[in-house]
Amino acid sequence: MVELPDSTRTADDAAQALGCEKSQIIKSLVFRAVPTSEPVLVLASGPNRVNEKVISHLLGHKIAKADADFVKDTTGFSIGGVPPLGHKTPMRIFVDEDLLAFHETWAAAGTQNAVFKITGLLTEVLPKHTVISIK
Numbered sequence: 001m002v003e004l005p006d007s008t009r010t011a012d013d014a015a016q017a018l019g020c021e022k023s024q025i026i027k028s029l030v031f032r033a034v035p036t037s038e039p040v041l042v043l044a045s046g047p048n049r050v051n052e053k054v055i056s057h058l059l060g061h062k063i064a065k066a067d068a069d070f071v072k073d074t075t076g077f078s079i080g081g082v083p084p085l086g087h088k089t090p091m092r093i094f095v096d097e098d099l100l101a102f103h104e105t106w107a108a109a110g111t112q113n114a115v116f117k118i119t120g121l122l123t124e125v126l127p128k129h130t131v132i133s134i135k
Contacts, residue, residue, distance in 0.1 A: 004115055011045075014108050014115060023098045026107045026118075030071050031055060031063040039066075039074040039091035041129075043107075043122070045098050050134050055094060058132065090129050095122055097133040 004017050015022040023045045031040040031052070040063060044050045056063050066074070074089050099105055100122060107116040123131055 011108065014106070018106055018115070020106060024102055024105050026096075026099060026105055028107060030066040030075065032066045032070050033059055034062045034064055036061075037070070039070075039089055041091050041093045042134075043093060043095045043099060044134070045096040049096050050094065054134065058094065058134075059092070092130045092132060093126055094132050094134050100133060 004014055008014055008017060011022050011025045011027065014025050018025075025045065026043045027045075029042045029044070031042065032038075033040055038059075040055060040059065042050055042055060052063060052065075074091065103119070103121060105118045105122065107118055118125055
């Protein structure tokens with residue numbers, strides 16, 4: 001894990017600190033699908049790239065942001081520090097298509113200092129999950 005400066009507030013800040021392009025910064029969000037409680041992970045390159053309405057439309061039913069217990073039970077990680085690796089439960093993962101071509105990406109996992117380096121294509125790193133591209 002790489003510690004970012006306390007001044008880090010945005011994807012732009014993180015990219016500058018890491019020496020990479022903003023599109024290489026992944027913001028991770030975990031959602032609970034309603035009513036099935038199917039776990040959904042969204043990997044987006046920017047805060048405005050995807051939203052709950054887009055994911056809800058792709059799933060075909062409403063979703064809600066996951067609470068701390070759901071995230072912990074599903075991924076094994078506390079909420080606010082959820083890296084897109086090591087999940088205990090297979091889940092649908094919606095990936096910003098801009099990120100699929102990178103052989104090296106950075107996961108900014110919900111908190112300004114929780115940043116993880118991922119080496120390899122995301123489709124190869126996440127073979128146990130259903131990976132769906134978001135345009």
